[in-house]
Structure formats: C-alpha cells, structure tokens
Amino acid sequence: MIKKTKTIIVDSGRCSWGKCIFCSFSKKPNTQEASVERLKRGLDSALKEDIFELKYLNSGSFLDEKQIPKEFRNYFFEKCNSSGISEVVVECLPEHVNKNVLRDIKKRCKKVRVSFALGLEVADDKVLKKIMKSFDVKTYEKTVILLKKYGFGVRTYLMTNLPNVLEVKKSLEKSVDFALKKSDSVAIINTYPYGYSPLFSMWVERKWTPLDKNEFFDVCEKYKNNKKVELFFDDYLTYPKFPDFLKQKIVGATSECLNHAHFDVWQEYFERFYVVPSIKEYALFLPCAFRKPYSRSQTHKKILERLQGIASYKKIHQIMISTPGIIPRDFESKYPFESYDWPEWEETEKIKKEYIEVTKKRVKRYLLKHQYKKIFSYFKSESESFIALKDACAELKVPLITLLDEKMYKEIKHMNNGKTPNAILTQRRLLDSFVKVLRKNIDD
Numbered sequence: 518m519i520k521k522t523k524t525i526i527v528d529s530g531r532c533s534w535g536k537c538i539f540c541s542f543s544k545k546p547n548t549q550e551a552s553v554e555r556l557k558r559g560l561d562s563a564l565k566e567d568i569f570e571l572k573y574l575n576s577g578s579f580l581d582e583k584q585i586p587k588e589f590r591n592y593f594f595e596k597c598n599s600s601g602i603s604e605v606v607v608e609c610l611p612e613h614v615n616k617n618v619l620r621d622i623k624k625r626c627k628k629v630r631v632s633f634a635l636g637l638e639v640a641d642d643k644v645l646k647k648i649m650k651s652f653d654v655k656t657y658e659k660t661v662i663l664l665k666k667y668g669f670g671v672r673t674y675l676m677t678n679l680p681n682v683l684e685v686k687k688s689l690e691k692s693v694d695f696a697l698k699k700s701d702s703v704a705i706i707n708t709y710p711y712g713y714s715p716l717f718s719m720w721v722e723r724k725w726t727p728l729d730k731n732e733f734f735d736v737c738e739k740y741k742n743n744k745k746v747e748l749f750f751d752d753y754l755t756y757p758k759f760p761d762f763l764k765q766k767i768v769g770a771t772s773e774c775l776n777h778a779h780f781d782v783w784q785e786y787f788e789r790f791y792v793v794p795s796i797k798e799y800a801l802f803l804p805c806a807f808r809k810p811y812s813r814s815q816t817h818k819k820i821l822e823r824l825q826g827i828a829s830y831k832k833i834h835q836i837m838i839s840t841p842g843i844i845p846r847d848f849e850s851k852y853p854f855e856s857y858d859w860p861e862w863e864e865t866e867k868i869k870k871e872y873i874e875v876t877k878k879r880v881k882r883y884l885l886k887h888q889y890k891k892i893f894s895y896f897k898s899e900s901e902s903f904i905a906l907k908d909a910c911a912e913l914k915v916p917l918i919t920l921l922d923e924k925m926y927k928e929i930k931h932m933n934n935g936k937t938p939n940a941i942l943t944q945r946r947l948l949d950s951f952v953k954v955l956r957k958n959i960d961d
C-alpha cells in the first residue's frame with residue numbers, strides 16, 4: 518500500500534498575534550478553544566490510516582500552549598513517533614520557539630522527522646510591517662538557525678501578490694531565493710481575501726485584487742518543476758464570503774445600488790475565479806424575482822417545475838440577470854443576492870438606460886470567460902435585462918435562442934388591453950412553448 522500525506526486542519530482557538538491583514542481565521546467570531554480530549558480524538562482517528570507525512574495545521578502556533586496545551590503537544594509527538602509516520606510538519610511563530618521546548622520535542626521524537634513551518638510570506642521588512650506580521654526577516658533567520666541547531670526541518674510559507682508589493686514577480690523571486698537558502702521546502706500560496714480579514718474589505722473597496730489562476734501560475738512559472746517548491750493556487754479558495762458586520766440590505770432603483778461594491782466583487786468572482794460545473798453545457802438566462810431566493814417565487818417555481826421535467830435538466834445552467842449582475846442558480850441564497858431590492862416603481866428612464874449598459878457589460882465579461890454549447894433566454898421581451906443580454910450576445914456575435922414565443926406573448930398582452938399581466942411568464946401556453954423549443958434545441 519502506498520503511504521500518503523495527510524493534512525489535518527484543527528480549530529485551536531485564537532492565534533496569539535491575530536493581526537496579519539490577510540488572515541480571517543484569527544478574526545472570526547466563535548472560534549473553538551482547544552481541548553486536549555478533542556485534539557487527541559482527532560489525531561487518533563487520523564493516525565488509523567497509513568500515513569507517510571502528517572501536516573498538522575492549527576492556524577497560529579503549535580508551540581503556543583494557549584492554542585495547543587502542553588499535555589497534547591507531548592501526546593502528539595510521542596504518538597507520531599511511535600506510529601510509523603516518517604515526517605511531521607507543524608506551524609509555529611518565532612516568538613514561541615525556544616531552546617527548552619525544542620530540546621523537549623527532540624527527546625520525544627527519535628524516529629519521526631519533525632519540521633516547523635514558518636509563515637514568512639515575503640522577505641521584505643517594509644511589506645511585512647504593512648501586512649502586520651509579528652516578526653521581521655532577521656527574526657525569521659534567527660528562528661531558522663535555532664530550529665536547525667536542534668535538528669528540525671524548516672518549511673517556509675510565502676505569499677504572492679500581497680498588498681503593498683509593487684512588482685509581484687520580482688518580489689516573489691527575491692523571497693523564494695532567500696527562503697530556499699534557509700529551508701528544506703517552500704510553499705507559495707496565492708493571496709486570497711477571506712471574509713473576516715482586512716484584506717477582504719480592501720478587495721471590496723477596490724484597493725487590492727487577487728490573482729486569478731493564469732496570473733498566479735504565470736508569476737510562479739519559474740518554480741513549477743522545482744521539487745523543493747510547492748504551489749497552492751486555490752487550496753481554500755472560495756466564493757466571496759461576506760462577514761456579518763459588512764452585510765446590509767441594498768435597496769433602491771439607483772445608480773449607487775446598481776454599481777454597489779458588494780455586487781462588483783461578486784461579478785469579478787464570476788468572471789475571474791468561478792468555474793462552471795462541467796456538467797452544465799447549456800446556459801439558460803432567466804429574470805430575477807422580487808421574492809428571494811428567486812426559486813421561492815411563484816414564477817421560478819413554475820419555471821423550475823417545467824425544467825425538472827426535461828431529461829437533460831442537469832446540463833442546463835440557470836443564470837439569473839438582475840441588479841447585482843449575473844447570478845448562477847447555485848448562488849442565489851448567498852449574500853447579497855438575497856439581500857437587495859430594486860423597486861421597479863422607482864425606476865426613471867435614465868436609470869433604466871444605465872441598468873442596460875452596466876448589465877450588458879457584466880454579461881459580456883461573463884460570456885467572454887465562460888463558453889456554453891448554446892445560450893437560451895426566457896424573459897419578457899421589453900425587460901431591460903433581456904435587452905442587455907441581447908445586446909451583449911450581438912456584440913459578442915454569439916447566438917441567443919429566445920424561448921419566449923413572441924407572437925403568443927403579444928396576443929396575451931393584447932387580450933389584456935395591451936398591458937402585461939402579472940406573472941405572464943408562467944402562463945401555461947408560454948411555458949409549453951418554452952419547454953418545447955428548449956427540448957428541440959438540446960436534443961432532449
């Protein structure tokens with residue numbers, strides 16, 4: 518059997534420093550305090566597997582006794598030593614590294630090789646100060662010397678594209694060259710803004726922006742075949758998770774709402790980071806609904822009922838177009854897509870025009886990044902969202918298949934004295950035609 522590397526991430530209370538601007542974990546409310554029993558249970562269960570290397574990450578410092586009680590620390594090293602694991606990596610901060618603790622660990626680890634991971638992030642004191650690290654380059658160097666003196670391995674974490682770094686590639690190269698001389702291995706991590714970190718607010722305020730996958734691998738190109746360097750683009754990369762203190766209700770048919778920073782960050786995410794699930798071959802653009810999440814509205818319930826009756830239902834990517842921009846169905850319950858209202862009765866001609874322009878650009882950028890076999894839509898023909906979608910497709914020269922039967926739609930309006938009846942899109946005749954045309958076009 519091939520022995521493997523296992524990574525355990527444990528919640529062990531707050532880091533003693535807690536100020537690094539890219540760190541969310543140390544600022545989250547309700548972090549779980551470490552309990553010796555819980556930590557022991559987690560370790561025992563992990564060690565039931567056949568492991569070659571164990572990476573034990575506790576966001577902060579394994580040597581901080583407030584995070585990892587001494588009783589568990591001793592248990593951990595003794596257990597790893599006797600369990601047949603060859604390598605163990607734990608994280609630490611220089612302020613918790615001292616001769617006594619290293620001597621003690623060495624005594625308990627005769628067989629297993631222990632390495633300490635140090636988050637240097639960047640070999641530049643000016644940047645370290647600005648990102649609020651607890652130590653400088655000199656302190657890192659002294660810690661490395663001490664660790665090596667006691668026979669421990671050193672792993673160094675570096676981050677690409679930190680704020681206040683002007684030349685990202687040059688800065689990374691300088692840091693990697695430096696770290697490789699001091700460490701057994703180097704991990705380069707893409708800087709990504711997690712919810713409770715100050716960096717997240719910097720992203721929202723457009724003061725900094727993360728690298729996407731291509732940009733990251735371009736910056737790290739030089740190291741892709743270096744056996745001592747590991748690259749982590751998206752280890753924990755995720756959608757924009759707004760912390761509770763930033764959430765708000767965004768209400769109004771105004772330019773401020775339309776161009777709200779919380780919407781823009783999401784649109785950037787969909788354009789640059791989102792990966793469309795591979796099963797979704799067809800895009801179906803749909804209108805939003807006043808009721809949130811949209812799928813609870815009567816209109817969406819009826820549309821969904823019809824869609825679910827199609828054999829190729831799973832291949833259809835439902836994407837709503839609304840004030841925030843484009844919203845794939847899987848995200849409709851996330852903030853702020855369930856926390857905005859655009860009161861149509863407040864709309865002016867000017868804002869309608871702006872809505873079309875802004876939305877067209879958002880749709881265009883999305884479709885430039887994500888390709889589908891076919892693109893469908895089901896909107897009222899006079900709706901601004903539909904006009905924006907139609908214009909975007911025309912400018913991109915991609916065919917748009919409209920699933921609304923225009924003739925039938927006009928007849929229904931005519932029968933209603935030229936007015937659009939409420940929930941017109943859920944009229945049985947229109948829905949029948951919607952499904953029929955869709956089926957025909959996707960060979961259902």
Ligand code: SF4
Pocket residue numbers: 532533534535536537540541542543576577610636
């Ligand atoms: S990055 Fe590490 S040292 Fe900095 S605050 Fe977070 S847990 Fe603490």
